[in-house]
Amino acid sequence: MSPPAPVPAERWRAVAAARHDEGFTYLDVLTAVDRLGDLDVVAVLVNPDTHEECTLTTRSSQGRIESLVPVFRGADWYEREAAELLGIEFDGHPDPRPLVAPASDRPELLKTTPLPARQTTPWPGAEDEAGARRRRAAVAPGILTTWTQEPQ
Amino acid sequence: MTPPSAHGVIALIPEACTSCMLCVRECPTWCISLASHLEEVTEPGARRPRSVSVLDAFAIDFGLCMFCGICVDVCPFDALQWRQAADAGSTARAGLVHAKDALASGPDRD
Numbered sequence: 402m403s404p405p406a407p408v409p410a411e412r413w414r415a416v417a418a419a420r421h422d423e424g425f426t427y428l429d430v431l432t433a434v435d436r437l438g439d440l441d442v443v444a445v446l447v448n449p450d451t452h453e454e455c456t457l458t459t460r461s462s463q464g465r466i467e468s469l470v471p472v473f474r475g476a477d478w479y480e481r482e483a484a485e486l487l488g489i490e491f492d493g494h495p496d497p498r499p500l501v502a503p504a505s506d507r508p509e510l511l512k513t514t515p516l517p518a519r520q521t522t523p524w525p526g527a528e529d530e531a532g533a534r535r536r537r538a539a540v541a542p543g544i545l546t547t548w549t550q551e552p553q
Numbered sequence: 554m555t556p557p558s559a560h561g562v563i564a565l566i567p568e569a570c571t572s573c574m575l576c577v578r579e580c581p582t583w584c585i586s587l588a589s590h591l592e593e594v595t596e597p598g599a600r601r602p603r604s605v606s607v608l609d610a611f612a613i614d615f616g617l618c619m620f621c622g623i624c625v626d627v628c629p630f631d632a633l634q635w636r637q638a639a640d641a642g643s644t645a646r647a648g649l650v651h652a653k654d655a656l657a658s659g660p661d662r663d
Contacts, residue, residue: 522583525586526578526580542578
């Protein structure tokens, strides 16, 4: 994957369309990233003739971004998956139904969604006898103190 | 025969391990467990004994391991390495947990 080129949110579809017209006509993957408070969207476009790759990324505005489906038909299911698992709304998506998982209270892949198994499983990275002198934090990375069992 | 493109398995060089536990903490699937203790080593002529970490037990649960290689990347002492060998299968879930001896280094990749 080539280094992602940042695109302002309001130009997301326009820039993708411009890349499409330059020859990047194949959408390899579109996904989203939870930056703990911000949701970024990443799209990898490929030129099927030259095999060049172009990666675009943008920051959604409060979880909303333009849908790329009018430019890339292949974005359809990727956007449905990102909407379902990360809670992003894609404006202009023709068929925003859940695609992947059974219905749940909250987007499953958001970092703020608790993983009950991780909360109850003892972390092997916690102190051991030799580590008692290291004074490391005994909390696994990725487990947030804001996790609760009840939906908010 | 393992094709060269296969990811192989992860091997441990116990002599290089200092029990720093970086691999244990960084593993995304929590599949590595490590136990160690401190020993005092007195050397002739030294003013005071020094403390050394001694590795007691090390195990990787290959039922959880996703072969991402983060442990290999993060080990500051190169005690974890890729090894060109087929994944050892097992007829029981517990058989997928490979302890120190099973992880001992064999022929390396490349």
